[in-house]
Amino acid sequence: MYGYFFSKLSSIVNFVGSSSKRHSQLKSIRGNEIIDLIKSGELGTGTRVNQASTLQRPASTHWSSHYTSIIRVIELFGSICTLLEDLIGGKLTFGIRAEAKGLLKVMMTFDFVFMLLLMHRVLETSDMLCQALQRKNQDILNAMSLVATTKLLFQKMRDDEWDDFLWSVNNFCDTHDIVVPDLTDRYIEGTKRSCQQKNQFTVEEFYHFHVFNVVIDKQLMKLNTRFTEESIELLILCEALNPSDGFKSFSESAIYSLIEKFYPSDFSKDDMKHLKTQLDHYKLDVFEDPRFKDVDSLPKLCQLLVETKKSRIYFVIDKLIRLVLTLPVSTATTERAFSGMKLLKTPLCNKMEQEYLNNAMILYIEKEIACEIDIEYIIDMFDLLKNRRLQLK
Structure with a gap:
């Protein structure tokens, strides 16, 4: 369910954002919704509030962008559903209407909403730590404190916040007319298991123990693997320098x-x-x-x-x-370097020599240093190397 959710989330964001026309339609629908909410008194007015936002694609090298992407989908959930309904009933190609219908069907399921709100809570809890680890000038002691507090918050969420979370999911489903399954029914899982195995737990127990707890356990496992007691001690001792x-x-x-x-x-x-x-x-x-x-x-x-x-x-x-x-406190810089290599070594530049690629990568990664380079001075030095038929200036 974890991988399936992010696959569908990416499909929704790409489908809406890949077309400037659909993008404009979404903003218009959201703008009308905001006007109606203000008229009904559900939203207040003021400077820089109630601005119509748009969907954001998550970047592979910026962890917090996944959090922002999910926030935008939650905020624009009703507007996205309205847009997809309009596309289904519009005079468009069969392929577009079929894709819109499939995505709307996914969005209007309890499973999708459950994972959407769960990942929002998970990423909200870890966002401060992600931001701290992505800074170039890292405060190691505070970053390690955030590791500890993030672990505690995840454990607290796992132990004490199930009822509150389930209420928020049900409330969200009621707001957007999404069918909520009877949580007291026996859960039937797939067709490969025997009837005795299928009815071992209720629907609520399945979502609680096999989805909610499992997702949080994965986050705790990542933190424990990435930040062991030994590595934390090493980083704290390094702070002495x-x-x-x-x-x-x-x-x-x-x-x-x-x-x-x-x-x-x-x-x-x-x-x-x-x-x-x-x-x-x-x-x-x-x-x-x-x-x-x-x-x-x-x-x-x-x-x-x-x-x-x-x-x-x-x-x-x-x-x-x-x-x-040399200690890799964060992989963010490395990930951005590989992302930059995709931009520099394109199919049109696939014969780039290693030395030239290294130099280009250094300029791309160290942008702050590169901005201080005097381009005119480099041109003058290059021009003085030998006489040329065509002058650079």
């Missing part, structure tokens, strides 16, 4: 624990002997250096240590910082 807020998180004991527990083979006995002395000087030197005052991330700290040649003095600390920078 964070230079933000005037090196507020700095802790010698955490740095020693980080090396001893996670990087024992990367540092020799001589390195550990040098570490104490380097840390003593590091606190008095780097902490007080005005050039490091506004540094707010480990990548910037590492870069500045190299620029000021302090990486040669504090070579053990520099080595530890570089090791920490």
